[in-house]
Amino acid sequence: MRPFVLAGFAATISVAGMTAVHAKDYEGVELKMLAIGDTSVTRLAPIVGEFEELTGAKVQIDMFPYPGLIDKIVIEASANRPSYQLMWVDSPWVGVLGESGALEDLTDWVKRDADEIHLDDIVPIQLQENTWQGRLLAFPASGMIWHQNYRKDLYEHPDEQAAFLERYGYDLAPATTWDQYIDIAEFFTRAAGETLAGETLEKDFYGNAQAYSRVAGAITHDFFPIMRSFGGQYWDPETGLCAMDGEAALAAADVMKRLVASNPPDYLGLMWDIRTGYMERGEVAQSSYWSVRTVRLTNPDEAVLPTIGEAGYAPSPTGDGSPQPTMTGALSFGINSKASDREKEAAWEFIKWGTSRDMMRRFAEEGSGVSQFHKSILADPALQEKYPYYQVLLETQENAQRRIFHPFYADVEEVFGVELNKFMAGETETAREALTNGCTKINTRLKVFPEELRLRWINDAPAAIFQ
Amino acid sequence: MNKPSTQQAIFVYTLLGIALIVFLTPIYLIASSSVKPSPIMFQRPPAMLFEPTFEHYRDLFAMRPFGKFIMNSLVVALGSTAFSVFFGSIAAYAISRIKHKRMNDIAFWILSMRMFPPIAVVVPYYIIFKTAGLLDTPLALIIVYSTANIPLTVWLMKGFFDEVPSALEEAAAVDGHGLISIFWRVTLPLAAPGLAVSAVFCFIFSWNEFLFALMLTGSEAQTATVAVMSFWSSDAVQWGRIMAGSFVILIPGVVFVLTCQRWLVRGLTMGSVK
Numbered sequence: 001m002r003p004f005v006l007a008g009f010a011a012t013i014s015v016a017g018m019t020a021v022h023a024k025d026y027e028g029v030e031l032k033m034l035a036i037g038d039t040s041v042t043r044l045a046p047i048v049g050e051f052e053e054l055t056g057a058k059v060q061i062d063m064f065p066y067p068g069l070i071d072k073i074v075i076e077a078s079a080n081r082p083s084y085q086l087m088w089v090d091s092p093w094v095g096v097l098g099e100s101g102a103l104e105d106l107t108d109w110v111k112r113d114a115d116e117i118h119l120d121d122i123v124p125i126q127l128q129e130n131t132w133q134g135r136l137l138a139f140p141a142s143g144m145i146w147h148q149n150y151r152k153d154l155y156e157h158p159d160e161q162a163a164f165l166e167r168y169g170y171d172l173a174p175a176t177t178w179d180q181y182i183d184i185a186e187f188f189t190r191a192a193g194e195t196l197a198g199e200t201l202e203k204d205f206y207g208n209a210q211a212y213s214r215v216a217g218a219i220t221h222d223f224f225p226i227m228r229s230f231g232g233q234y235w236d237p238e239t240g241l242c243a244m245d246g247e248a249a250l251a252a253a254d255v256m257k258r259l260v261a262s263n264p265p266d267y268l269g270l271m272w273d274i275r276t277g278y279m280e281r282g283e284v285a286q287s288s289y290w291s292v293r294t295v296r297l298t299n300p301d302e303a304v305l306p307t308i309g310e311a312g313y314a315p316s317p318t319g320d321g322s323p324q325p326t327m328t329g330a331l332s333f334g335i336n337s338k339a340s341d342r343e344k345e346a347a348w349e350f351i352k353w354g355t356s357r358d359m360m361r362r363f364a365e366e367g368s369g370v371s372q373f374h375k376s377i378l379a380d381p382a383l384q385e386k387y388p389y390y391q392v393l394l395e396t397q398e399n400a401q402r403r404i405f406h407p408f409y410a411d412v413e414e415v416f417g418v419e420l421n422k423f424m425a426g427e428t429e430t431a432r433e434a435l436t437n438g439c440t441k442i443n444t445r446l447k448v449f450p451e452e453l454r455l456r457w458i459n460d461a462p463a464a465i466f467q
Numbered sequence: 468m469n470k471p472s473t474q475q476a477i478f479v480y481t482l483l484g485i486a487l488i489v490f491l492t493p494i495y496l497i498a499s500s501s502v503k504p505s506p507i508m509f510q511r512p513p514a515m516l517f518e519p520t521f522e523h524y525r526d527l528f529a530m531r532p533f534g535k536f537i538m539n540s541l542v543v544a545l546g547s548t549a550f551s552v553f554f555g556s557i558a559a560y561a562i563s564r565i566k567h568k569r570m571n572d573i574a575f576w577i578l579s580m581r582m583f584p585p586i587a588v589v590v591p592y593y594i595i596f597k598t599a600g601l602l603d604t605p606l607a608l609i610i611v612y613s614t615a616n617i618p619l620t621v622w623l624m625k626g627f628f629d630e631v632p633s634a635l636e637e638a639a640a641v642d643g644h645g646l647i648s649i650f651w652r653v654t655l656p657l658a659a660p661g662l663a664v665s666a667v668f669c670f671i672f673s674w675n676e677f678l679f680a681l682m683l684t685g686s687e688a689q690t691a692t693v694a695v696m697s698f699w700s701s702d703a704v705q706w707g708r709i710m711a712g713s714f715v716i717l718i719p720g721v722v723f724v725l726t727c728q729r730w731l732v733r734g735l736t737m738g739s740v741k
Contacts, residue, residue, distance in 0.1 A: 032685065038700040042530070062686040063531070065696035072682055075590055079597050083685060090701055203512070264511060273703045277509045292702035304506045331701060370702070 026346040027056030033086035033333075034073060037063040039292070040142040040331045041088060043368040044354050051353050057346040059086075067216065070096065070410070077102030077336060085339040085347045089138040091129040091330040095407040095457065098132030104335040105135040109348050110465050118357050118374065119465070125400040126373040129330035131463040132405065133456070138332035141355045142292060143373030145400065146225040146327045147392055148181070149279055149294060150174055150286040151305075152312030154188065157197040163187075174286075174314035177321040178226065178255045181208070181286070185262035188285035207262030209278035209287040211270045214421035217413030218271040219256075222288065223420055224404065225327040227252035230319035234404050234412070240454025241446055242439035244416065245432070251319060253423060253431035260424060268425055282308045288316055290329060291371045294389045299367075313389040315396045325401035330373070406457055408445065415441045494717070500710035508706050523707035524715075533712065536694040541719060542605045543680075543690060544673040547612035551669045552662060554613075555620025560650055562621065563628035574625065580618045589682045596683060603685040611679045616669040623668070627661030628654060663730035670723050674716075691716050 035041045041061060048059040062084070064072060070093050076084050077100060087103065097103050110119065110127075123143060130138040154160055155172055164172035168183050175181035185207030190196055192203045211218040224234075232248025235241065243249075260267055264278055272289065279287040280296050280303035296302040297311035305311055318324040333355065335347045353359065357374045364372065364383050371393065372378050378394035404412060416438045423434035446454055471479070500508065502519035527533050562574050592611060593602070601607040631654050639653045655662070680690040695712030698705035 036700045037530075037697045037705070038702055060686060062689070063697045064681060064693065065699045066701050067696070067699060068678075068681050075593050075682060078590065079594070081597070083597075083602060266511070271704070273706075274509050281506060281510060283511075290702070302505060 024054075024056035026342070026349065029057040029342060029346040031057055031059045031086055031343060031347055031350060032084045033059065033061040033088065034069070034076060034084040035061050035063050035086075035088035036066050036069055038066075038088065038142075038331060039368055039370045043363050043366075044141075044359075051350055054353070055346065055349055057350065059350055066090075073097065073102060074100055077338060080338060082336045082338045085336050085343045086350065087138075087334045087336060088141075089130070089332045089334045091138075091332060092403050092405060092409045094130055094132045094137050095405045095409060097334070098135065098137055099407045101337055102334075103137040104337045104339070104344055105137065106139055106335070106348070106351075107134075107136045107464050110136060110139070113352060117352055117355075118376075121357060121374045121376050123373050123375060123378075123394075123397045124466070125328050125397050125402060126330050127463050127465060128460070129328055129402045129405075130332050130334075131461070133459070134461040134464050136463045136465060138330075138334035139351050139355055140330045140332050140373045142331040142371045143393075143397075144291045144329045144331070144371040145393055145396055146221075146288065146290055146329075147294075147316050147389070147396065148174060148286055148288040148314050149297060149389075150184075150312045150314065151188075151282065151284075151309055153309035154197050154285055155312065159198055160188075160196075174312060175317040178229070178251075178317050178319060181288075181317045182255065182258050182262075184208075184286060185259055189262040206264050206278065206284045207286070208259055209264060209270065209275045209284040210256060210259055210267070211272055211275040211289070212256070212260070212263070212267045212421060212424045213269050213271045213274075214417040215269075215271055217417030218275075219420045219424070220413050220416045221272060221290070223252055223256060223416065225288070225316055226255055228327050228401065229316050229324045231324060234406065235458040237455075237458070240451060240456075240458050242412075242442040244412075244442075245435035245439045248319070249435050250431050253420065253435060256420070257424060257431065268421065279311075280305055291389060291393060292331070295368075295370050295387065298386075298388070311388075313392045315392060323399055325399050326396035327403060328397060328400045329403050331371075402460065405460070408442065408457075411445060412442060497710050497713050497717070500706060501714045502711075503707065505705075505707050523705075523711035526705075527708050527711045527715070530708075531694055531697065533691070533694055533715070536689050536691045537715065537719070539605055539684075539688050540674060540691040540716075543608040543612065543688075544670050544719075546605065546609040547616055547673040548666050548669040550609060550613045551616035551620050552666050555617045555665065556624050556655065556658075556662065557650075558617070559621045559624030560628050560654065563625050574621070577618045577621050581615055585678050589678065592679065593682060602683060603687045605688050607683050608673075608676075608680060608688065608690070611683065612669075612673040612676060616672060619668055619672075620665040623665045624658060624661050627658040631657045659730050663727040667724055667727050667731075671720060674720055674723075 041063065045061045045063075048061065052058050069088070070090075073087050073093075074096070076082055077097070089097065089103070110117065122140070126140040126143040127136060129143075130136055130140065155174070161172045164187055167187065172184070175184055187207065188196075188205065189207040190201055190205045192201050194201055196205055210222045213219060227244065227249045230248035230251045232246060232252065233243055236243040264270070264284070273293065275287060276289055276293045276296070278284045282305040294313065297305055300306045315326060333351045335344050335351070339347060357377065360372055360374055361377055363370075364377060364387065372390065375394065377383060378390045384390045406412065419428065419434045419438040422428045423431055428434040428437070501523055502521060503514065503517060504520050507514045507517060558577070562570055596602045596607045635653055635657070636649050639649045644652065675692060677692050677696070680693045684690065684693065691712065695709055695716065698708040698712070
């Protein structure tokens with residue numbers, strides 16, 4: 001408990017300091033935030049009154065559905081007198097929002113307030129996630145990685161370990177290669193009546209749960225990290241055209257196809273959370289997904305697993321076991337570029353307050369830890385005990401690569417969602433055909449634009465923050 | 468008409484039973500999922516017996532001002548329905564009674580208002596309402612929905628007015644009734660089933676509409692459909708809350724249709740003149 005008490009004391013001092021600094025500087029300013037009902041927002045919404053007490057600025061958070069929010073943001077940014085000064089931003093959106101000029105560049109503010117926001121303590125890739133052409137368009141409120149979750153209790157069961165060793169010739173442990181991942185999935189796939197960890201199964205048990213649904217491009221959220229773990233990239237660096245039909249992409253499609261046999265039978269309909277539900281109920285041996293959902297695996301109010309077993313966490317496997325950059329993502333807050341100067345300043349104060357290290361620690365201590373982006377929080381032993389996956393989050397982001405940030409992100413997700421889903425369903429015969437179809441459709445749209453522009457779109461120009 | 472045989476009755480009731488199952492299963496799934504604990508929401512095979520929880524209903528109203536959003540939906544849906552049925556009926560009566568060589572063109576032009584894809588006009592609507600200061604108000608949605616509902620009402624009501632014999636109106640004219648009186652006291656009551664049908668369609672469209680409600684509202688005028696979907700976030704789709712909201716949303720629609728049902732059967736009066 002002692003670290004929590006000390007942290008709370010530190011937070012109190014910090015808030016007191018903030019009170020002295022701001023002292024109702026923004027009395028009369030009203031800010032509205034265009035957001036979703038994401039944890040990064042719902043944990044903040046009930047306490048915005050505290051910000052008003054500190055600064056005088058009143059903040060109202062409107063929550064909308066995730067589907068359609070990006071369109072609402074773009075439309076909002078087209079108005080000269082915006083209704084919303086603050087925007088919730090998913091990091092793959094920075095391309096389209098950057099090109100539309102919807103978001104204010106936060107670079108200078110971040111540089112100015114580097115000490116206040118503990119810039120050195122923020123995982124760098126989380127800032128890069130929100131960067132477009134060297135400009136920082138949003139500030140992380142929740143950082144995430146794509147990693148594997150597994151049934152630690154099953155992996156450590158002596159009977160299972162012995163059986164696995166006998167069958168595959170190596171020790172049962174979290175997979176480091178996709179071949180191992182497939183072996184483990186195959187090993188643990190069992191029918192009702194068979195034995196699992198010394199007990200007779202009352203219903204079927206599955207080796208893994210991955211998302212194969214085309215709805216909202218869910219399948220791509222698993223496919224792209226696997227593709228990247230084989231060293232694949234989205235775009236051809238010479239032409240700026242689609243490169244998601246190369247060898248790495250083919251290998252990733254092959255992995256997903258081979259995993260179908262050990263996936264639950266409704267695999268084609270598995271979206272993100274329905275897929276994670278299998279892991280949360282302890283009905284599968286392993287499942288890889290975004291870490292924003294991982295926190296549930298230790299919460300008995302949200303998952304069955306904590307009451308019947310134990311979850312383990314590990315980095316994503318790679319093609320040959322050698323390190324590949326971990327795929328990251330960020331859920332962030334940005335400022336409407338059309339807001340007035342005073343509103344922008346107040347909005348930046350709000351972002352600093354709502355994403356501050358003290359606030360993030362407070363959330364973690366209160367239970368809504370989700371995905372953090374401060375190194376000191378991820379490295380905190382007490383918090384690591386509470387959120388065991390923090391260790392994986394911290395270590396894997398040393399070697400990480402951001403998600404897709406192209407202005408045609410939505411098209412890629414939609415097109416490849418359909419093409420990959422058709423391949424997994426057997427409607428398309430080969431992976432090459434599916435991926436070629438996907439790239440052809442994307443390239444048809446991209447070729448309308450000059451190569452110079454296409455190359456600019458794929459250029460991950462680093463944020464000027466650290467210069 | 469002969470009384471149906473036992474076999475025919477069994478056949479008909481079997482078909483009705485199947486139809487009932489088809490139509491009621493989604494409602495059952497919504498209702499059961501709304502009281503199912505989150506951890507077993509997608510359990511396979513589906514959990515049929517479980518201890519129901521009302522946490523999703525509690526969260527629905529605790530995490531969002533859902534009562535206010537329901538009221539917004541009611542105001543918008545009833546407002547648009549009343550507006551559309553009133554003006555649509557008048558327009559339909561004119562089109563039905565005025566004999567002019569271009570009247571069919573006008574009728575088609577009105578219908579064409581429904582032909583453009585909604586997404587194509589979202590931005591213009593947004594700019595118009597932003598400029599007029601109507602953004603995030605129920606009035607904006609009432610106006611938008613009425614532009615879609617009035618053409619529907621016009622075409623539905625025109626058919627009903629065409630069916631009302633002109634002899635009845637001529638008789639009323641002989642009795643000294645003016646045009647408005649004839650319309651109000653004679654023609655409109657006889658077309659009451661059409662009004663009920665139009666009102667039902669207008670209400671259901673306005674009640675369920677999502678795209679315009681998403682784009683043109685904020686926290687003040689947000690409707691229940693948008694509010695329910697706001698439980699779809701990036702890290703989770705809160706199906707329990709969505710199902711609880713969906714079930715609550717079903718209720719006013721059902722009540723409205725049942726209320727109008729009485730008027731729907733009054734089509735029998737259409738045969739009052741031989």
